[in-house]
Amino acid sequence: MRKRILLHTLIIALASVLTGCENPYDKVSQEQESYQDFTVFITPYTRAQLNQDDYSVAWKQGDEIAVYDGAEWSQLKAIESGSPARFSGDIVPDGECIAAYPSDRKPEVADGKIFVDVPSEQAVSSATPSPATDLRLGLSRGRLIMMNAPLGYLTLSVNVDNITAITLEGCKGEMLSGKMQADLTYEGVTLNETLESYPQIRLTPVEGETFKAGTYCCEIAPVALSEGLVLTFQREGGSKAQRMLPNPVNIKPSSVTDLGMWDLSAPEIESVTTLSATVSGDKALLSGRMSVVNFDPEKVTCGFEYKRASAEEWTSVTCDQASQEFSYQLTMESIEAHQFRAWAMVNGSDRIIYGEVGEEFAPKTLVLHLVFNGQEGRDLLMTQWGWKTNGNNSSTKRGMDMNNRTYYYTY
Numbered sequence: 001m002r003k004r005i006l007l008h009t010l011i012i013a014l015a016s017v018l019t020g021c022e023n024p025y026d027k028v029s030q031e032q033e034s035y036q037d038f039t040v041f042i043t044p045y046t047r048a049q050l051n052q053d054d055y056s057v058a059w060k061q062g063d064e065i066a067v068y069d070g071a072e073w074s075q076l077k078a079i080e081s082g083s084p085a086r087f088s089g090d091i092v093p094d095g096e097c098i099a100a101y102p103s104d105r106k107p108e109v110a111d112g113k114i115f116v117d118v119p120s121e122q123a124v125s126s127a128t129p130s131p132a133t134d135l136r137l138g139l140s141r142g143r144l145i146m147m148n149a150p151l152g153y154l155t156l157s158v159n160v161d162n163i164t165a166i167t168l169e170g171c172k173g174e175m176l177s178g179k180m181q182a183d184l185t186y187e188g189v190t191l192n193e194t195l196e197s198y199p200q201i202r203l204t205p206v207e208g209e210t211f212k213a214g215t216y217c218c219e220i221a222p223v224a225l226s227e228g229l230v231l232t233f234q235r236e237g238g239s240k241a242q243r244m245l246p247n248p249v250n251i252k253p254s255s256v257t258d259l260g261m262w263d264l265s266a267p268e269i270e271s272v273t274t275l276s277a278t279v280s281g282d283k284a285l286l287s288g289r290m291s292v293v294n295f296d297p298e299k300v301t302c303g304f305e306y307k308r309a310s311a312e313e314w315t316s317v318t319c320d321q322a323s324q325e326f327s328y329q330l331t332m333e334s335i336e337a338h339q340f341r342a343w344a345m346v347n348g349s350d351r352i353i354y355g356e357v358g359e360e361f362a363p364k365t366l367v368l369h370l371v372f373n374g375q376e377g378r379d380l381l382m383t384q385w386g387w388k389t390n391g392n393n394s395s396t397k398r399g400m401d402m403n404n405r406t407y408y409y410t411y
Contacts, residue, residue: 036091038076040065040099040145041084042136043188043254057131059085064103065147067091067140075103087145098184099145101136107182114184116150116191118221120177120198125206127215129153129256135219137182137189150182150189152222152251156259157215158233163264164210165234166203168220171227171244173199176220189253191221210236217256225249233264239293241268267300267346268293274342274355282363287327288342288355297322302344304328309337309360316343337362 044057063078065087076089076099091097098114100106108115116135136147154168170176179196182189203218205211226248233241241264251257275287286304303318303326319326322344332338342355 036089036143038087038140038143038145039084040076040078040087040138040147042147043149058083061085063101065099065101065145066103066106068098068100068106068109070095070097073106097140099138099140099147101147102133105133105135107137114182115194116180116182118151118177118180118191118219120200121202121204122218123204123206124216124218126217127155128217129219137184139184139186141186146186148188149254150191150222151219152253153217153256154220154251154259155215155217155256156231157261158211158264159213159261160264161213162210162236163233164204164236166211166216167200167232167234168203168218169200169230169232170223170225171230171246172225174223174225175199176223177201180221191253193221197221220251222251222253225251229259231259231262233262235293239268239270241293265294267296269300269344269346269353272342272344272353272355274340274358277338277340277358277361279361279364282332284330284332284338284361284363285327286330286340286342287325289325290342290344290353292324292344295324299347300344301347302326302342304330304340304342305354306330306338306340308334309339332363335363335365
């Protein structure tokens with residue numbers, strides 16, 4: 001097009017000399033000026049990790065950006081590759097312009113305010129931000145445009161192939177997606193939440209029903225997550241695995257934060273149920289059940305807590321071998337009613353899952369009415385038969401009458 005304009009200009013100038021007419025060069029010059037070249041810079045990504053690897057970003061010839069002059073949107077196309085690169089288009093800017101990439105992801109401009117949308121539902125496939133959809137905003141300064149990334153990015157890895165969706169939520173309900181207001185300057189862009197912002201992001205695979213084991217990247221509004229993130233992994237069949245990242249996460253514009261690998265092959269305890277206590281004498285067989293995804297007896301521990309009904313503190317016992325139906329034989333040392341509940345935990349975790357408190361139980365007792373034949377009879381029972389009071393009788397001192405008193409023994 002440049003060659004055609006130059007040739008057209010020479011022909012008109014020559015015609016002016018030959019005919020003595022008024023030179024129309026000024027008019028052609030104005031037409032030339034409508035065909036603008038812009039030098040467009042693009043800020044790189046930074047990875048929020050110790051190795052500080054940078055993502056390489058550059059323009060490719062043919063890339064298009066949209067430019068808003070305050071009245072309408074126009075297109076600029078890259079006529080070369082690199083960073084920065086020259087973009088050209090038919091536009092006569094009147095003052096500063098708003099620029100957006102990709103050109104089909106224009107922000108909303110209303111009442112002097114700029115709004116961008118961070119999708120709360122994202123289909124993802126890549127371990128890095130996608131160049132085709134990576135949002136960039138900028139302001140023109142003369143014929144220079146600096147494009148900045150207003151969004152942050154999260155990457156996370158899974159080690160299984162049965163996850164259908166991943167949901168991200170801040171532990172304090174921070175806004176992560178939805179409609180955000182952009183504060184755009186020459187130095188950069190910041191986003192602020194609106195009434196149409198959302199506190200979560202849901203990820204699904206681009207292809208197929210489930211994610212393949214690997215690493216995935218998603219967009220997220222820049223936010224300081226002071227108490228970390230909660231991640232919910234939806235499995236095939238409807239079960240869920242929930243994980244928590246308790247550490248603070250500070251997501252900044254133009255940054256990629258790696259959440260690491262999430263081991264979803266480990267057991268997931270969905271529930272623990274306290275069953276019954278079967279009593280025989282002073283013995284009670286406590287039983288419970290747990291529902292576990294990926295059950296592995298080497299990676300799960302289970303047992304029971306019990307106490308006398310009048311006590312406040314629980315005593316914990318552990319089963320020798322974990323199984324989804326488990327039991328423990330308890331020897332009771334008091335005839336008082338007891339309470340119990342089942343528990344289970346994944347090894348290496350500090351989260352114990354409890355069942356409800358079961359029905360009270362007590363040892364079976366036998367009541368004997370004894371008549372002591374004086375001290376001799378008492379001594380016969382206490383010494384030769386080995387019946388000891390063990391502190392379970394009324395306050396009886398040696399030598400006092402032991403008739404009409406109550407004593408408890410297990411049998």
